[in-house]
Amino acid sequence: xxxxQRPLPKSILVIGGGPAGLVTLRNLLERSNGAFEKxxxxxxxxxIGGVWCRDEDQDEETIATNTTLKPQWPTPSSPELTNISSVxxxxxxxxxxxxxxxxxxxxxxxxxxxxxxxxxxxxSIEELVTTDESKAGGWKVKLRDWSDVDExxxxxxxxxxxxxxxVCAGFYDRPHxxxxxxxxxxxxxxxALDGRWWSPAExxxxxxxxxxxxxxxxxxxxxxxxxxxxxxxxxxxSSSSYSSSNNAQDRSSKVHYVGRVLKYILQPPxxxxxxxxxxxxxVIFDSGEEIKDVDLVIHATGYYPHPxxxxxxxxxxxxxxxxxxxxxxxxxxxxxxxxxxxPFLQAHILYAYNPSLxxxxxxxxxxxxAFANVASTWLSLAWSGQxxxxxxxxxxxxxxxxxxxxxxxxxxLAVELAGEGELVTYTFFGPSSEAAYLSSLVxxxxxxLPVSREELEEKMRVVFNGSSPEAVHWARAVCx
Ligand SMILES: Cc1cc2nc3c(=O)[nH]c(=O)nc-3n(C[C@H](O)[C@H](O)[C@H](O)COP(=O)(O)OP(=O)(O)OC[C@H]3O[C@@H](n4cnc5c(N)ncnc54)[C@H](O)[C@@H]3O)c2cc1C
Numbered sequence: 403x404x405x406x407q408r409p410l411p412k413s414i415l416v417i418g419g420g421p422a423g424l425v426t427l428r429n430l431l432e433r434s435n436g437a438f439e440k441x442x443x444x445x446x447x448x449x450i451g452g453v454w455c456r457d458e459d460q461d462e463e464t465i466a467t468n469t470t471l472k473p474q475w476p477t478p479s480s481p482e483l484t485n486i487s488s489v490x491x492x493x494x495x496x497x498x499x500x501x502x503x504x505x506x507x508x509x510x511x512x513x514x515x516x517x518x519x520x521x522x523x524x525x526s527i528e529e530l531v532t533t534d535e536s537k538a539g540g541w542k543v544k545l546r547d548w549s550d551v552d553e554x555x556x557x558x559x560x561x562x563x564x565x566x567x568x569v570c571a572g573f574y575d576r577p578h579x580x581x582x583x584x585x586x587x588x589x590x591x592x593x594a595l596d597g598r599w600w601s602p603a604e605x606x607x608x609x610x611x612x613x614x615x616x617x618x619x620x621x622x623x624x625x626x627x628x629x630x631x632x633x634x635x636x637x638x639x640s641s642s643s644y645s646s647s648n649n650a651q652d653r654s655s656k657v658h659y660v661g662r663v664l665k666y667i668l669q670p671p672x673x674x675x676x677x678x679x680x681x682x683x684x685v686i687f688d689s690g691e692e693i694k695d696v697d698l699v700i701h702a703t704g705y706y707p708h709p710x711x712x713x714x715x716x717x718x719x720x721x722x723x724x725x726x727x728x729x730x731x732x733x734x735x736x737x738x739x740x741x742x743x744x745p746f747l748q749a750h751i752l753y754a755y756n757p758s759l760x761x762x763x764x765x766x767x768x769x770x771x772a773f774a775n776v777a778s779t780w781l782s783l784a785w786s787g788q789x790x791x792x793x794x795x796x797x798x799x800x801x802x803x804x805x806x807x808x809x810x811x812x813x814x815l816a817v818e819l820a821g822e823g824e825l826v827t828y829t830f831f832g833p834s835s836e837a838a839y840l841s842s843l844v845x846x847x848x849x850x851l852p853v854s855r856e857e858l859e860e861k862m863r864v865v866f867n868g869s870s871p872e873a874v875h876w877a878r879a880v881c882x
Pocket of ligand 1: 420421447523570621
């Protein structure tokens with residue numbers, strides 16, 4: 403495709419039926435002046451809602467008919483999860499369960515119309531190369547249909563060609579595991595797991611177990627509280643930012659805060675009174691403290707966007723032939739926390755080298771619903787030819803600028819916060835930058851979004867100062 407081209411796709415596939423995917427579908431269908439011929443969404447689970455479609459809300463019949471072959475993709479949310487944002491595309495404030503129901507209702511019209519396909523997983527998307535360099539070739543999408551699968555040979559694989567693809571796959575598939583001595587062995591033995599696999603519904607299995615939870619965020623304290631209810635053993639929360647003042651937040655006398663883990667040591671197997679073999683860990687902390695007989699280590703250490711299934715033409719400078727395909731994520735380094743990102747995105751949305759590929763929902767927003775709504779409205783306008791070249795430039799160099807500027811910013815912050823580099827991430831803007839970013843999208847939206855740039859900035863200032871009635875008011879204005 404020529405670098406000066408701005409694609410105006412006719413067929414668009416949205417990947418992922420969480421809040422970002424559903425609102426993207428709505429905006430592509432309803433804010434594009436009918437420019438597109440075909441817009442569809444695929445979701446790998448049997449229900450829409452993403453994080454908010456909780457496993458424990460499934461009815462017994464669904465669980466009973468669930469094929470064992472189909473992966474479960476557990477949601478990282480728990481029943482206690484309350485939606486802390488001014489949520490909903492209508493600005494309503496909702497509990498976690500209500501948010502799931504809200505998402506289901508929001509999407510049901512599209513499911514009924516047949517533009518949402520459930521139980522369909524995208525396993526790869528590949529940038530197509532055309533002989534005519536002046537045209538975008540579209541995307542080859544390989545899909546796996548998990549509906550009604552009892553046997554491996556029944557799994558249907560299909561291929562489809564789409565002019566454009568929007569990836570709204572969230573980022574909870576790729577947990578961040580710290581580099582700690584002994585952790586890989588603990589994982590192999592089933593003694594260390596990612597927080598997504600912890601389910602309060604199975605809390606009874608943890609009776610009498612001693613656990614260490616890694617991470618000092620909301621999810622680690624939720625897990626600790628739940629575990630504290632079922633075990634008679636202490637529950638430890640380990641964090642590098644531990645200070646003795648954390649103890650003031652203890653919700654249960656069983657919960658203890660400890661520092662960073664230095665090492666896990668596998669203890670010799672031990673035979674129980676019932677004759678089964680038990681494996682446990684000794685956990686050594688940077689304070690020199692050690693805890694013996696630990697049954698389980700649960701990691702609540704965050705995630706990062708890493709859609710491995712996206713394959714693009716290799717950039718000309720990196721391979722002999724630009725028809726060679728490489729994973730897009732091979733251009734970002736997961737090893738350096740502040741480099742973990744989906745690379746080369748214009749306005750954090752469009753793939754600069756071929757803007758018929760877009761991503762929504764990969765930024766850790768303070769207001770994820772509003773963020774996805776504004777960003778996908780902008781996308782709908784861009785692809786339907788309603789944005790000028792200032793907002794949606796027609797050359798690669800200009801489209802790369804957002805990414806280059808953000809990389810410089812995170813490098814500067816990483817140096818400034820030396821020693822706390824883990825805190826700097828490309829994908830978290832922080833309040834003022836999030837407001838400025840959304841304002842810039844709104845101002846280029848040419849009046850489609852029902853707020854002015856000035857109004858948005860003012861509301862965002864209030865929202866991020868923590869005034870909830872104002873936050874709800876703002877969300878009502880923006881999230882229509
Ligand atoms: C513990 C926790 C607490 C949170 N608390 C809040 C809160 O209080 N308020 C708030 O606003 N936000 C909160 N969030 C953020 C939450 O992620 C967003 O609200 C929102 O769910 C993001 O929507 P999304 O569509 O981008 O991603 P998700 O909700 O993750 O949805 C992505 C969807 O894509 C599907 N998918 C992925 N890969 C494929 C594939 N290859 N093929 C087909 N389908 C695929 C997934 O199955 C999933 O349904 C929280 C998140 C977590 C983990």
